[in-house]
Amino acid sequence: MEFTEFLLLQFLAHLLADYFFQTNKMAHQKNTLGFKSRLLPLHILIVFACSWLLSFQIEFFVGAGIxxxxxxxxxxxxxxxxxxxxxxxxxxxxDQILHLVVLVAVSCLFASYHGLQPLWDIPFSANGIAIVIAYLCCLKPANIVIKEVFRSSQIDVAIAKQEKAEILDGADELPNAGKLIGILERTLALTFILIGQYQAVGFLIAAKSILRYKDTDTLKTEYVLIGTMLSFGIAVVLGILAGVL
Incomplete structure (x- = not known):
């Protein structure tokens, strides 16, 4: 096993533990209660299990523990x-940067002082693992990143007020439709980039531009535009990184 493959497997373990195996209740308690959260130990157990199992090395028990x-x-x-x-x-x-710094540091130290001796050779190359990670990132992690960008910019406060007013007026929309659309567009964009069909990504963006709001609804139009740019931007960056590896 090469170090790049090992590091990518550890990043995959982080994705699974922090996004796919962590429930909304776990995340909420962790963010509000910190050390007092009763679900935090369970989350940490999942982190340890994912890290250790995806190392394919019994000796990484200590590294996964750290x-x-x-x-x-x-x-x-x-x-x-x-x-x-x-x-x-x-x-x-x-939070995410610190987790990644720890992951990289522990992986480097383990590889330097112990070496990489997996129980068996994994049937995936670094490129294959990177592609799996890229597709997983296009799902829940990308949605959360976009949401946090809006939240940190306080854009979601204004749009939430408008959506509340629309619901009161009866202009209700499909719940979670935006998340599903984002996942689909990122997955398609990533696929087109990986197979070298870059012009198809432009077609996707053009197709997305068909979506229109009434002229007076500038707030929501800008909201959709920012979300679209972030969504496609994430897919493009992931496609380039996966292609390089």
Whole structure:
């Protein structure tokens, strides 16, 4: 196993533990209660299990333990940053950056001092793992990142007020439709980039532009435009990174 493959597997473990195996209730308790959250230990156990299992090495038991312990400390203090008057905007991004720094540091130290000796050779190359990660990132993680960008910019406050007014007026929309549309457009854009059909990505963006709001609805139009740019931007960056590896 090459170090790149090992590091990508650890990043995959982080994605699974922090996004797909973590429920909304877990995340809410962690963000509001910190160390007092009763579900935080369960989340840390999942982090440890994913990290250890995807290392394919029994000896990484210690490394996975260090990652889990530091994950516990970072998540425990996240509640303090989340409730801070100014730093709350950066809580999510600081949290993820710290997790990734820990992941990279522990992986480098383990590879340097112990070496990489998996129980068996995995049937995937670094490129294959990167593609799997890219598609997973297009799902729940991308939705959360876009949501946090809106939240940190306080854009969602204004749009939420407008949506509330529309619901009261009877202009209700399909719930969660935006999330599904975002997932579909990112998945398609990523697929087109990976197979080299870049012009098809432009076609997708043009097709998305068919969506129109009434002329006076500038707030929501800008909201959709920002979300679309972020969504396609994420897919493009993921496609380029996956292609490089």
């Amino acid at each position: 990652i889990a312990i530091l994950h516990y400390i970072i998540d425990g203090f996240k509640a303090t940053i989340t409730t801070h008057k100014t730093l709350w905007k950066y809580a999510f991004f600081a």
